[in-house]
Amino acid sequence: MYPIFLLILSCFLFSILAALIKFLANYIDPIQQSFFRNFLSVILLLPFFLKQKFFVKSRSSFRLLTLRALFGGITMILLFKAYSLIPLSQAMAISFSTPLFMYFGSVLFFNEKVDLFKTLFLIIGFLLTLIIIRPDIKIEIGSLLALISSFTHACAGLLVKKISYKENVLTLMFSMVLIMTPITFIPSIYVWKLPNSFFIIVMLVCIAIIATLGNFFWTKAISLSKLTNLMPFDFTKLIFATLLGFIFFNENIDKITMGCGIGLIICNTLIMNRVRNESI
Numbered sequence: 001m002y003p004i005f006l007l008i009l010s011c012f013l014f015s016i017l018a019a020l021i022k023f024l025a026n027y028i029d030p031i032q033q034s035f036f037r038n039f040l041s042v043i044l045l046l047p048f049f050l051k052q053k054f055f056v057k058s059r060s061s062f063r064l065l066t067l068r069a070l071f072g073g074i075t076m077i078l079l080f081k082a083y084s085l086i087p088l089s090q091a092m093a094i095s096f097s098t099p100l101f102m103y104f105g106s107v108l109f110f111n112e113k114v115d116l117f118k119t120l121f122l123i124i125g126f127l128l129t130l131i132i133i134r135p136d137i138k139i140e141i142g143s144l145l146a147l148i149s150s151f152t153h154a155c156a157g158l159l160v161k162k163i164s165y166k167e168n169v170l171t172l173m174f175s176m177v178l179i180m181t182p183i184t185f186i187p188s189i190y191v192w193k194l195p196n197s198f199f200i201i202v203m204l205v206c207i208a209i210i211a212t213l214g215n216f217f218w219t220k221a222i223s224l225s226k227l228t229n230l231m232p233f234d235f236t237k238l239i240f241a242t243l244l245g246f247i248f249f250n251e252n253i254d255k256i257t258m259g260c261g262i263g264l265i266i267c268n269t270l271i272m273n274r275v276r277n278e279s280i
Contacts, residue, residue, distance in 0.1 A: 003225035006217045008236050013214035015240035017207060018083050018092065019248060024203050025084035029191040033207060034076045035184040040208035041177040049174040065172075068159035069179030071152045077184060078149035085142030088245040089254055092238050093132050093261030094146040099268040100125040101154030117270075125267040128260040169219050173212075235265040 021030055082091045100122050129147065160172060195201050238261040245251035 003221045004233055006221035007233050010214045010217035010221060011234065011237035012240050013210050015237055015244055017210045017214060018088050018241055019244040020203060020207050021080050021083045022088060022249065027200050028193055028195065030080035030084050031077050031191050032188040034080045035188040036204040037208050037211055038177045038181040038184055040205055041212050042181055044208060044212055045174045045177065049170060064159055064163050065175045066179055068156050068163065069176050070183060071156040072176055073180040073183035075149045075153040075156060077187060078145045082142045082146040082149065086140055087251040089238060089242040089257050090132060091146045092241040093257045094129060094143065095150055096261055096264035097125060097129045098150045098153045101151050102157050105154055105158045121267040121271050125264050128263045132257055132260045173215060235262050
């Protein structure tokens with residue numbers, strides 16, 4: 001039960017994070033928010049990172065860590081912007097397509113065998129994502145940004161899978177925010193607006209703290225239990241985001257988004273259960 005509690009707590013924090021980003025977009029551009037999220041997280045994690053006996057175990061990890069941070073930076077910028085443009089529930093539901101992209105990437109880059117069962121649910125998951133985006137009605141730029149961020153997030157996830165064999169969690173977390181700080185700073189220059197109130201500064205600090213804690217609890221959860229056991233509870237992120245959107249932003253509770261989002265969770269869970277059964 002403890003890993004499940006940690007996962008649900010991380011889902012709640014990520015939903016709070018999305019709501020804060022959407023709210024603060026009225027005062028400071030989400031792209032600039034992504035820079036402050038990374039910069040302040042570096043300060044938060046630095047004392048813990050310096051306590052390690054080693055920084056990076058393998059020299060070969062430097063290139064992969066940089067590449068992972070590049071994809072992570074792109075993901076963060078796109079997703080932060082998407083939060084400000086579309087309902088939180090829709091952005092969160094589209095993000096559930098990330099594991100589907102990771103499966104395709106595993107086949108393409110890690111030479112994993114193509115499984116008809118997995119491929120079937122991959123196609124179903126892709127169709128559910130299309131329904132959430134609703135291209136037949138109107139293609140929202142926020143939906144496209146969220147979809148692209150799901151793809152780049154999958155790329156970052158695949159790199160983490162490769163790096164994690166050599167590096168520990170703290171190294172992965174710190175190197176990510178350290179390298180992503182300049183990556184997110186460059187586009188921030190074009191939308192830069194100096195935080196001119198104590199309230200905005202406090203909100204930016206809250207974003208960094210909540211994002212860091214969310215990542216820690218999520219990482220801790222998957223380190224204590226198999227992802228296949230935790231995946232069914234990941235849908236709570238959609239529920240939290242929908243409720244926050246309804247309460248604070250007057251967003252309608254979209255049954256199509258909720259239904260398709262839960263459908264994506266089911267597809268991901270079935271695929272991962274298949275992976276678990278193959279490894280037994």
